[in-house]
Amino acid sequence: KAGVTQTPRYLIKTRGQQVTLSCSPISGHRSVSWYQQTPGQGLQFLFEYFSETQRNKGNFPGRFSGRQFSNSRSEMNVSTLELGDSALYLCASSLISPNYGYTFGSGTRLTVV
């Protein structure tokens, strides 16, 4: 079966712009989580969605938002980009909750210049 698909793979944006990242989970997976990975901070939890509802949220500013659609696909949006937002953004899906492990996508590498 297809894995977790994230688009785009790479993105370069200018400070102040906004960006939308997309994630298609494994078919049947209803829980989708987003993580930011940077060399200095490791894997930082952004939010988790389940059945179109945000079920959990990390400690990120309000510029970071997300949503989940009825087909479980998810998007995350970052507004007013800052240089420090440059990172690998990973989406992970699981069946109901990550009780049996996440399946991660390959990520979107965002560079803010």
Add this chain to the structure above:
Amino acid sequence: GQQVMQIPQYQHVQEGEDFTTYCNSSTTLSNIQWYKQRPGGHPVFLIQLVKSGEVKKQKRLTFQFGEAKKNSSLHITATQTTDVGTYFCAGGRFEETGANNLFFGTGTRLTVIP
């Protein structure tokens, strides 16, 4: 707040030597998961431990969950070059919402010298 610390941050070993990474939580966990991320790749789920004192093995990998459910370890016997990567633990706490709130450790980057 919830913190999961992982040590060491880096480890270089000769091929054939053993390797261990340790994970410690400031609070009691519901479960712990382990992931491996190859250079340039994404984290891949290895295993989940749920029971106090649980020990699970996957070939040369041995995973342990502490009795108090606050710490865990991953031990690799006789490392091979294919073991290269960063190993993350993720401590989980079940929420009333049904979510399993995962807190990732900082990871241990393993280098294996042939």
